[in-house]
Structures are given as structure tokens and as C-alpha cells.
Amino acid sequence: MIPLAERMRPQNLEQYVGQQHLVGEGAVLRQAIEMGKIPSFILWGPPGVGKTTLAQLIAKFLKKPFYQLSAINSGVKDIREAIDNAEKTTLFQAKGAILFIDEIHRFSKSQQDALLGAVEKGVVTLIGATTENPSFEVIPALLSRCQVYVLQHLSKEELVGLLQRALTEDEALKNMDIELVETDALLLYSGGDARRLLNALELVSNYRQPDEPLRITNDMVRQRIQQNIALYDKGGEQHYDIISALIKSIRGSDPNAAVYWLARMLDGGEDIEFIARRLVILAAEDIGLANPNGLLLATTTMDAIRMIGMPEARIILSQCAIYLATSPKSNSAYLAIDKALETVRNGGGLPVPLPLRNAPTKLMKELDYGAGYQYSHDFPGHFVPQDFLPDALRGKILYEPAENPAEQRVRQKLREDWKNWYSY
Numbered sequence: 001m002i003p004l005a006e007r008m009r010p011q012n013l014e015q016y017v018g019q020q021h022l023v024g025e026g027a028v029l030r031q032a033i034e035m036g037k038i039p040s041f042i043l044w045g046p047p048g049v050g051k052t053t054l055a056q057l058i059a060k061f062l063k064k065p066f067y068q069l070s071a072i073n074s075g076v077k078d079i080r081e082a083i084d085n086a087e088k089t090t091l092f093q094a095k096g097a098i099l100f101i102d103e104i105h106r107f108s109k110s111q112q113d114a115l116l117g118a119v120e121k122g123v124v125t126l127i128g129a130t131t132e133n134p135s136f137e138v139i140p141a142l143l144s145r146c147q148v149y150v151l152q153h154l155s156k157e158e159l160v161g162l163l164q165r166a167l168t169e170d171e172a173l174k175n176m177d178i179e180l181v182e183t184d185a186l187l188l189y190s191g192g193d194a195r196r197l198l199n200a201l202e203l204v205s206n207y208r209q210p211d212e213p214l215r216i217t218n219d220m221v222r223q224r225i226q227q228n229i230a231l232y233d234k235g236g237e238q239h240y241d242i243i244s245a246l247i248k249s250i251r252g253s254d255p256n257a258a259v260y261w262l263a264r265m266l267d268g269g270e271d272i273e274f275i276a277r278r279l280v281i282l283a284a285e286d287i288g289l290a291n292p293n294g295l296l297l298a299t300t301t302m303d304a305i306r307m308i309g310m311p312e313a314r315i316i317l318s319q320c321a322i323y324l325a326t327s328p329k330s331n332s333a334y335l336a337i338d339k340a341l342e343t344v345r346n347g348g349g350l351p352v353p354l355p356l357r358n359a360p361t362k363l364m365k366e367l368d369y370g371a372g373y374q375y376s377h378d379f380p381g382h383f384v385p386q387d388f389l390p391d392a393l394r395g396k397i398l399y400e401p402a403e404n405p406a407e408q409r410v411r412q413k414l415r416e417d418w419k420n421w422y423s424y
Contacts, residue, residue, distance in 0.1 A: 004172075004201065008162070008170060017161065029041075040125050044130055059100075069099070069101050070103060086123055099125070204216055243274075247286075258321045282324060291327045353390060374386050
């Protein structure tokens with residue numbers, strides 16, 4: 001059966017969702033389409049926002065021959081064949097067959113060079129699609145012959161509208177008794193990609209029992225879609241129990257218990273690199289910024305036991321375990337990154353503020369990349385407060401200094417420097 005995302009592909013520009021700054025009434029690309037004089041152009045945007053669909057709709061609206069290549073599996077031979085076919089059509093039709101190249105950033109320089117003549121002569125109107133910055137991935141000669149249109153992430157309202165439309169218009173779904181109770185999990189899973197969103201809806205809908213209603217909730221979506229991560233297993237339950245005991249003893253600042261459980265593992269023939277890796281993780285997770293030297297010692301331990309091997313490696317591991325056990329503790333870095341990841345997953349991919357974006361090319365500067373950024377070294381103390389987070393997260397504290405002398409000094413500095421930004 002044809003996937004839902006393909007069945008729901010728009011058939012005209014009126015059904016097309018999003019990108020109103022390009023194809024809405026009076027927008028620049030919409031005007032070019034309606035005038036029938038579109039230039040060669042590149043659509044730059046994230047996955048699943050309608051690049052391929054837009055190219056197909058433009059060809060359909062203009063009634064032009066449409067040739068499609070994917071840079072993943074096409075070479076120079078395929079490009080020349082498509083151009084030859086386009087040239088043959090010009091014997092019977094006006095020039096300007098559309099050649100659509102998906103993931104054009106994957107084309108090599110020689111493959112992109114093969115397009116130049118046909119684009120220059122108007123044999124084809126090139127539409128390229130890319131998720132990568134065309135300033136870096138498209139050769140200058142080709143880029144200079146193309147407009148660049150930037151596509152944006154679909155909004156939450158647009159994505160929810162796609163779900164509702166699928167449930168009411170799709171031939172397979174509209175006759176099912178499906179109620180969309182919650183959408184957050186579906187939206188989170190999709191990452192703003194309309195194709196993934198519709199495929200996820202179809203996957204969830206497949207679990208509907210015949211003649212029974214289906215209520216789509218966040219919990220139900222997570223149960224259906226969530227991937228289970230298999231645990232590595234070497235020696236059974238005791239293997240995990242003893243490494244757990246070692247970690248908890250060090251976290252609990254008991255060096256005697258730490259060396260006991262270390263000895264149990266060494267006596268049982270445990271892989272010494274496995275032990276050292278866990279100590280490196282613990283040094284970052286549980287010692288952290290209270291004593292950054294803990295991570296340095298743990299990584300040095302990893303290198304040392306590889307060079308020395310057993311039985312002498314037991315001494316190096318013992319030194320590391322005792323040092324970490326007797327060190328001050330902080331899990332602030334661990335909590336900070338988990339809080340940041342939760343913020344990302346709940347908020348989606350918020351755009352990088354324009355002042356923080358890299359702007360090495362003319363195109364990017366014209367789009368105001370880097371505009372307004374203040375170079376810290378130009379200011380007293382090599383510091384100037386400015387926004388580094390997306391606007392939606394301004395003032396959000398992700399790192400909370402722990403109650404230890406080292407991090408309390410950090411807290412005081414943050415409080416002084418960022419008094420108008422963060423409430424430390």
C-alpha cells in the first residue's frame with residue numbers, strides 16, 4: 001500500500017502547507033510561478049518541509065516536463081541523459097523543462113559542472129533541494145545562476161492541521177473511528193518533519209482493532225513508537241550488580257567499599273577497560289565541576305591501564321577509585337545537559353539567533369547572518385552580556401551550580417556578569 005505521506009501529497013498550491021513567505025498570495029516565488037517565469041533556484045531547508053512537493057507542484061502548474069534525480073544514486077551520465085531528454089522536448093514545446101535534483105549538496109564538483117551549460121542556455125530550469133548551506137555545498141558558478149529560497153520549519157499549528165486533514169480526507173483513515181486526543185508525542189517524534197509525522201500517524205493507526213475506536217494519546221504513541229535499547233550483557237546479573245555497587249560506593253564517598261567492589265571485579269576477570277570507562281563516566285557525572293581534576297585522572301587512568309595491563313593495572317585503578325571516592329561531589333554538569341536535552345526535545349529545533357550564525361559568504365551576509373554580534377574581546381574584561389539562547393529560551397537556567405566551594409565561586413561570577421539575564 002502507498003504510504004500515508006505519499007497519499008497526502010498536495011495536488012495543487014492551495015493544498016500546500018507552510019512556506020507562505022514564498023508561495024502565499026503576493027509572495028515572490030508565487031508571483032514568478034503565476035507569471036510563468038521561474039528562475040533556476042535552490043530550495044534550502046530542513047527535512048520534511050515540502051521541497052520535493054513544491055518542485056512537483058510548480059511543474060504541474062506550469063505544465064512543463066519534469067525530470068527528477070536524486071544525488072544519492074545519480075551520476076554525470078544520469079544528468080546528461082536527463083538534459084538530452086529535456087532538449088528533445090524543446091523541439092515540440094517551449095524551453096524550460098524542469099530538472100529537479102534532490103540533495104544537490106551530495107553532487108561532486110564535476111557533477112555540478114555538468115549542469116552549467118543546460119542551465120545557462122535555458123534547456124532546463126534547475127530546482128535543487130538541499131538541507132545543507134548552499135554557500136558551502138554548491139559550486140559558485142552554479143550558485144550564481146540560481147536564486148536561493150530558504151524554507152522554514154512547519155509550525156505546530158500547520159503540523160496538527162496535517163494530522164487532522166489526514167484523518168478526515170485519507171481514504172484509508174477517514175472511515176476509521178480515530179480520535180486525536182493528544183498530539184505532543186507525535187509532533188516530538190516527527191521533529192517537524194511532515195513526512196515522519198504522517199508515517200508515525202499511520203503506524204499508530206495500524207494498531208487499531210477492527211470495529212473498535214482508537215484514541216490517540218501521548219502515552220499510546222510512545223508505547224508504539226519508542227525504540228527499546230538493548231543492554232550490553234557479558235556475565236549476567238551479577239556483572240551489573242557489582243559495577244553498580246562500585247559506582248554507588250564512589251558516589252557515596254566510601255573508599256573502602258570502592259576498593260572492595262573493584263577487587264571483586266578484578267578477581268572475576270572483568271575487562272579492565274570496561275572498569276576504566278565507567279570511572280571516566282563517573283568522574284564527569286558525580287565529581288564534575290566540584291573537582292575537574294577527577295576527570296583528568298580518570299582519563300589518564302584509561303590510557304595508563306592500556307599501556308601497562310594486568311596485574312599492575314590493578315594499582316592504577318585502585319588509585320583512581322580512591323581519589324574519586326574521597327573527592328568532593330557534584331552532578332551539576334550531568335543535570336545541566338539532561339535539562340538542556342529535555343528542553344530541546346520539548347521545544348524542538350529552535351533557530352539559531354541571527355547574530356550567532358556564521359556568515360562567511362555573501363549570501364549569508366545578505367540574510368543578516370552574524371548581524372549584531374558583539375565580539376567579547378573588544379570589551380573590558382573580555383566580556384559583554386548579550387543573548388546567546390534562542391528568544392524563546394531567554395533567561396532559562398540550565399546549569400545550576402552545586403553547593404561546593406568551587407561552584408559557589410562560579411555562581412557568584414555568573415550572578416555578577418549576568419544579573420540582567422539570569423536569576424542566579
